[in-house]
Amino acid sequence: MSPTLAIMTVGILVPFIILLVISFWTRDGFGFDTTFTTNNYVRAWSEPIFGALLQRSFWISGVATLVTVLLCYPMAYYVAFHVHRNKMMWIILMTLPFWTSYLLRVFAWKVILGYEGVINSGLMTVGLIDQPLEFLLYSQEAVIITLAHAWAAFAILPLYVSLEKIDKSLLEAATDLGDGPVARFFRITLPLSMPGVIAACFLIFIPTTGDYITPALLGGPDGAMIGNFIQLQFGRVNNWPMGATLSIVLMLWISLIALVFLFITRKAQEKIA
Amino acid sequence: MDVVDQLGAVREGKLSRRKFTQGLLAAGVAMTTLPVSARRAAASGDEATFFTWGGYDIPELFKPYEAKNGALPNFSIFGGSEEALTKMRGGFVVDVSHPCNQALPRWVASGLFQPIDVTRLSNWSDVMPELVDLPGNAADGGNVWMAPFDWGQTSVTYRTDMFELEGEESWDMLWDKRYANRLGSLASGADAWWCGAIKAGVDFADIATDEAFEKIAAVMREQRPLIRTYTDDTTTLEQALSSGEMVAAMTWNSSATLLKSEGVPVKFAAPKEGALTWVCGVVIHKDAPNLDRAYDVIDSLLSVESGKFMINDYGYGHSNIKSFDEFDAATLQDLGLSKNPFEILEAGHFQQPQSQDWETRMNETFEQIKAGF
Numbered sequence: 001m002s003p004t005l006a007i008m009t010v011g012i013l014v015p016f017i018i019l020l021v022i023s024f025w026t027r028d029g030f031g032f033d034t035t036f037t038t039n040n041y042v043r044a045w046s047e048p049i050f051g052a053l054l055q056r057s058f059w060i061s062g063v064a065t066l067v068t069v070l071l072c073y074p075m076a077y078y079v080a081f082h083v084h085r086n087k088m089m090w091i092i093l094m095t096l097p098f099w100t101s102y103l104l105r106v107f108a109w110k111v112i113l114g115y116e117g118v119i120n121s122g123l124m125t126v127g128l129i130d131q132p133l134e135f136l137l138y139s140q141e142a143v144i145i146t147l148a149h150a151w152a153a154f155a156i157l158p159l160y161v162s163l164e165k166i167d168k169s170l171l172e173a174a175t176d177l178g179d180g181p182v183a184r185f186f187r188i189t190l191p192l193s194m195p196g197v198i199a200a201c202f203l204i205f206i207p208t209t210g211d212y213i214t215p216a217l218l219g220g221p222d223g224a225m226i227g228n229f230i231q232l233q234f235g236r237v238n239n240w241p242m243g244a245t246l247s248i249v250l251m252l253w254i255s256l257i258a259l260v261f262l263f264i265t266r267k268a269q270e271k272i273a
Numbered sequence: 274m275d276v277v278d279q280l281g282a283v284r285e286g287k288l289s290r291r292k293f294t295q296g297l298l299a300a301g302v303a304m305t306t307l308p309v310s311a312r313r314a315a316a317s318g319d320e321a322t323f324f325t326w327g328g329y330d331i332p333e334l335f336k337p338y339e340a341k342n343g344a345l346p347n348f349s350i351f352g353g354s355e356e357a358l359t360k361m362r363g364g365f366v367v368d369v370s371h372p373c374n375q376a377l378p379r380w381v382a383s384g385l386f387q388p389i390d391v392t393r394l395s396n397w398s399d400v401m402p403e404l405v406d407l408p409g410n411a412a413d414g415g416n417v418w419m420a421p422f423d424w425g426q427t428s429v430t431y432r433t434d435m436f437e438l439e440g441e442e443s444w445d446m447l448w449d450k451r452y453a454n455r456l457g458s459l460a461s462g463a464d465a466w467w468c469g470a471i472k473a474g475v476d477f478a479d480i481a482t483d484e485a486f487e488k489i490a491a492v493m494r495e496q497r498p499l500i501r502t503y504t505d506d507t508t509t510l511e512q513a514l515s516s517g518e519m520v521a522a523m524t525w526n527s528s529a530t531l532l533k534s535e536g537v538p539v540k541f542a543a544p545k546e547g548a549l550t551w552v553c554g555v556v557i558h559k560d561a562p563n564l565d566r567a568y569d570v571i572d573s574l575l576s577v578e579s580g581k582f583m584i585n586d587y588g589y590g591h592s593n594i595k596s597f598d599e600f601d602a603a604t605l606q607d608l609g610l611s612k613n614p615f616e617i618l619e620a621g622h623f624q625q626p627q628s629q630d631w632e633t634r635m636n637e638t639f640e641q642i643k644a645g646f
Contacts, residue, residue, distance in 0.1 A: 029629050030362060030383060049646040115518035132518075134454060138502045220502045224644050235356045236461070237636045 023244035032241065040245035050229075050246065054253060057225040060140055060215075061208035064147035069200050071148065072155035076196075077189075080163035091160060098153035106214050109146040113137045113218070138220025146218055147208050155200040162196025163189070191272050198265055206254055210247075226250055321368035321566035322347040323555075324357060328507060328527060329371065333582045338566075338573035346570050352505030353461035354380075355636060361385055366560050368567040372419065373553040375463065375624035378409030379632065380556060381418050387559045388416030393568045396575040399593045403615055404552055408626055419554035422574045423583055424590040424614055426541075426621055427464045428548040430514060430529040431521035433538045442542040444472040446521050448492070453499045457510045457522030460503035462639040467549050468523055469493045471622050474546075481631050486638065493642045503643055514539060526609065530588030541588070541609060550621035552614075554592070590614050 023040055026033040044050045079090045097105070112118045113136040120132040135141060166189060174184045212227035219225065226246065233243030323330070323346045330348035332339065339345055349367060351357035354376045361370065362383060372380045380386060391397045397420075404421035411417050429446050431438075436446065447456055447468075459465055466489060470480055473488040480489075501519055504510060511528050513519040515537045522528075529541035542548075555574060561567045573579060580596025583589045588608045591597070597605065597612045611617050627635075 027633070049641055049644060052646070053644060114516075115513065116516045134501075134518075221497060221500060221643055221645065229640070229644065232636075232640050235359055236353060237640055238355065238359050238633055239637070 019244045019247060022241050023248050025241045027239045027241055030238075040242050041249070043242070044245050044249050050226075050249070053224070053226045053229055054250065056140070057209050057227070057250075058253070058257065060143055060223075060225060061147065061205055061211070064144045064151070064208055065201050065205045067144065067148040068151055068155045068204050069159070069197060072152050072200070073159055073197070076156050076159035076163055080160055080166075087164075091156070094156055095153040098150075102150060103213060105150050106146055106217050109142070109149065110137065110217060113142050113145070137218060138223065140219065140223045142218040142220075143215050143223045143225070146214050147204075147211065150214070151204045151208060154203040158199035158203065159193065159196040162193045162199070166192045187272075191269065194265065194269060198262070201261065202258060206258070209254055210250055319563050319566065320344055320346045321561070321563045321570045322349055323369045323371070323570050324349045324351060324361070324365075324367040325369075325371040326351065327505075328587070333586070334579045335570070335573050336578050337576045338569050341569055342566065346566065353463055355461070355463060355632065358383065358385075361558070366562065367558050368561040368563050369555050369557055369570045371422070371553060371555055373463070373551045373624065374407050374409075374419075375551060375626055376632075377407070377419050377554075377556075378626040379629055381409055382629075385559055386418055386556045387561070388418055389420055389557060389571070390568075391417055391420075394420065394572050394575065396572055396577075396593060399577075399595050400575060401592055401594050401614060404554075404592050407552065419556050420571050420575065421552050421554040421592040422571075423554075423592070424550070424552040424618065425526040425588070426548040426550050426609065426617070427459070427468060427523060427525055428544060429521050429542040430510075430524040430532070430539050431542060432514060432517065433540050435517060435520045441545045442540075444468065444544045444546050446542065446544075447523060448472065448496050448499065449521075450499065452520050454501050455518070455520045456496075456499050456501060457513055457519040458496070458500050458503050459507075459510075459523050460505045460643070462636050464525075464549065465503070465523065466493070466635050466639050467622070467624060469496075471544075471546050471549060477622055477625050480625070481627060486634070490638055490642060493639065497642055497645065526589050527587040530586065530608065534586070543609065548621040549624065550618040551624045552592075552618070584608065584610065590617065 022032070024036050024038065026035070026037055026039060075094060079087055079094070083090050110117075114120070115132045115134070115137065117136070119136060120129075123129045124132065170188050170192070171184060174188050179187060209225075210227045210230070211225060212231055215223050215225040215228055216231075219228075230243050230246045230250070233239045233246065320342065325348065327350050330350060332345055335345050346368075349365075351360065354372050357370060357372070358376070358380055361367065362385065370386075400421065404424065405411050405417060407419075407421075410419050429442070429444065431446060436452070438446075447458065449456070467477075467480075469489045469492050470477065470485065473485075473492045475485045475488055479485050501513070502509070507524060507528050510519065510522045510524055511532055514522055514528070515532060515535065524541075526541060529539055532539045555571050557564070557567050557571075575593055577593055577595045577599070580591035580593045581599050583591045584596060584600060584605075588610070590610050594612070597610075605611055609617070
């Protein structure tokens with residue numbers, strides 16, 4: 001067995017099988033009732049709370065993904081086409097904030113969005129508002145803003161790589177054939193950078209859907225996501241089988257959404273081509 | 274791979290993509306392994322590990338320990354005792370942990386702890402016997418599993434300048450619609466659910482009945498839209514009260530005492546329905562790797578020095594009767610304390626141990642309510 005395969009087996013496959021097996025058990029006091037049952041899955045399907053939390057998670061991380069990609073595309077574009085010296089330096093500088101701990105960045109946003117935070121005190125000093133804006137913190141918006149910033153590095157890198165790879169002579173050809181900058185962008189640059197866009201979407205959407213710490217610190221009661229609920233099952237609620245089931249259900253949903261997304265972009269690309 | 278070479282290459286614009294990825298990989302590996310080695314370094318030496326609530330991980334409570342062993346114990350923090358028990362049940366081994374009377378019988382039943390040999394504690398003779406004599410502890414004529422350490426109340430801390438009181442102080446304050454989105458609550462059902470029971474008028478003796486569940490769930494649901502955030506982190510509540518983001522929140526004694534010492538105009542309410550009262554203490558893990566130091570941790574917590582700090586700086590009751598001799602009756606009354614702990618504990622609603630099933634059902638229900646269901 002090659003080392004890669006061994007690591008994959010021990011690090012991913014075995015834990016996954018354990019998770020899968022536990023998801024078919026039932027909690028029994030402090031132990032497990034190991035009789036096989038699909039009760040947890042029935043509950044996950046029938047009780048509205050789980051569906052609602054999943055929906056909310058997909059909504060929050062979907063919006064966060066969109067915002068991140070929209071914000072990062074121009075940055076990657078600039079470096080790929082308009083920076084000619086020290087490109088790597090630019091990329092390193094752009095990703096520099098992401099070398100600090102994720103938790104620290106989330107806390108930083110708590111300070112920025114807080115009741116007496118940077119934004120609120122700034123707006124109040126300027127005189128635009130007299131009462132601090134309460135929705136800035138402990139809301140879904142707060143979670144989206146933070147996720148969009150915290151995962152930016154994961155969008156910039158694939159976007160930059162795919163933009164960088166574009167053959168510049170194609171752009172010149174488009175210009176020679178009469179395309180203006182806008183038409184050129186939509187007909188050449190964007191379609192050719194789609195692999196980067198798709199990669200960025202996946203890299204952000206998949207991990208943020210199950211994100212735990214951001215909604216826990218910034219979400220408040222209405223910003224809680226499925227990750228928080230899964231954590232509770234393994235912690236305070238003390239129902240590991242249910243937690244395992246929810247993790248599996250989340251994984252299945254993400255796979256499904258990813259497949260649909262991939263299918264749509266394939267179709268779109270075929271149409272353009 | 275030489276870092277200076279890399280930086281040179283970056284400056285000359287010659288860093289290849291391959292090199293760059295290698296650099297990223299190295300940085301990534303370094304970042305993920307650094308905390309591990311740092312954690313090991315912190316855990317090295319033979320100090321005991323104290324698994325406790327936030328706020329007890331401070332040097333002030335471990336002066337005797339430090340004097341004896343030359344270092345502080347290691348700390349690990351939990352947000353609620355149910356979370357702590359689940360974590361230890363999952364294999365997390367510590368030396369000493371910190372449950373409360375209500376959870377104690379279930380903690381003992383988990384088989385994760387060892388009885389305390391009180392003869393090894395120099396401060397034991399000063400510990401108030403009423404606090405040791407609790408259900409699940411020595412009261413049943415059995416072992417001493419928990420050495421009582423702190424006792425206090427869960428009540429409402431409110432801004433006297435911002436919260437307009439209507440009539441007497443009451444739990445209704447945390448259900449006051451005038452202050453929607455400006456009220457806070459502890460996230461743990463071990464506090465919030467019991468406070469909900471007081472608000473709903475449920476006698477703690479009946480708290481396990483279906484009817485009680487429905488009644489309490491109803492008041493918790495009613496409160497939920499008014500709550501800005503539920504948190505286990507008392508600092509979050511304290512900061513929110515101090516900035517005026519919240520005008521009232523469910524807290525323990527310490528939050529009010531700390532805020533007062535900062536000059537924030539707050540009061541720890543004495544609700545007309547009665548506050549929630551509890552006794553917490555320390556237990557020793559059955560596989561405690563540093564048993565001698567574990568006893569040092571407990572002895573240090575039970576010392577008069579620590580007690581003085583607990584009363585003066587946190588406003589909690591302490592289990593060492595001599596700690597109270599440092600204060601006059603007026604100061605104690607001002608803090609809502611007394612030399613006779615049961616005068617205070619019985620005046621409020623004293624938490625009672627419940628079964629594991631109850632605990633699980635309660636947490637499940639409460640988490641659903643918090644999530645909006």
